[in-house]
Amino acid sequence: MVKRFVSGLLDENTYIVELQDRVFVIDPGEGAENFIVKLVGQRKVTVLLTHAHIDHFCALQRLDYDCVYLHALEKESLLSPEKHLGYYLGLETLSAESDKLCSPDSLPEPWKYIHTPGHTPGSVCYELEDGILFTGDTVFSDSVGRTDLPGGSTIEMQKTLISLKKYFAENPDIRVLPGHGPEAKASKILVSNPFFRGL
Numbered sequence: 001m002v003k004r005f006v007s008g009l010l011d012e013n014t015y016i017v018e019l020q021d022r023v024f025v026i027d028p029g030e031g032a033e034n035f036i037v038k039l040v041g042q043r044k045v046t047v048l049l050t051h052a053h054i055d056h057f058c059a060l061q062r063l064d065y066d067c068v069y070l071h072a073l074e075k076e077s078l079l080s081p082e083k084h085l086g087y088y089l090g091l092e093t094l095s096a097e098s099d100k101l102c103s104p105d106s107l108p109e110p111w112k113y114i115h116t117p118g119h120t121p122g123s124v125c126y127e128l129e130d131g132i133l134f135t136g137d138t139v140f141s142d143s144v145g146r147t148d149l150p151g152g153s154t155i156e157m158q159k160t161l162i163s164l165k166k167y168f169a170e171n172p173d174i175r176v177l178p179g180h181g182p183e184a185k186a187s188k189i190l191v192s193n194p195f196f197r198g199l
């Protein structure tokens with residue numbers, strides 16, 4: 001049900017989820033538009049952004065979308081090349097249609113989200129009802145997101161990891177699909193990810 005595309009920019013993972021008649025795209029990275037068209041044709045998509053770093057929304061302006069879900073604390077970064085880091089990669093002109101930004105509070109069923117600040121102030125993880133968690137740059141299979149970029153916070157990340165540790169312990173079979181690198185089961189992350197072992 002979930003398809004993955006690995007983009008050329010920083011090996012970012014884009015995920016495509018078809019649910020009934022809707023197509024959801026999580027973090028459309030560079031080149032994802034061609035993959036999406038091959039997969040679902042010229043259909044309108046709904047975009048879920050885990051946070052507003054350029055590697056996670058490079059393809060946004062080349063998609064036909066009805067809505068972009070993004071935490072309110074990320075909106076400023078979306079439009080700031082210095083904050084979304086595009087400035088450092090020569091990608092200054094990308095932008096999003098601000099009238100199509102939606103709060104994750106209004107996500108349709110069967111989506112939920114968890115606010116997981118640390119990598120950025122408004123980082124979120126998106127949960128799909130049947131046991132999948134898209135973690136963006138908050139948690140990778142054997143590491144966690146960096147906290148030294150604009151808006152990052154080691155203190156917030158620590159709090160986030162403590163609450164995710166509890167969540168993973170309660171949901172050991174959940175598939176964790178990160179923004180970079182391979183997926184892993186929650187139970188495996190608790191054992192093999194050094195950032196969780198030390199908590």
Ligand SMILES: [Zn+2]
Nearest residue numbers: 051053119137
């Ligand atoms: Zn990031």
Ligand SMILES: [Zn+2]
Nearest residue numbers: 053055137179
């Ligand atoms: Zn990233």
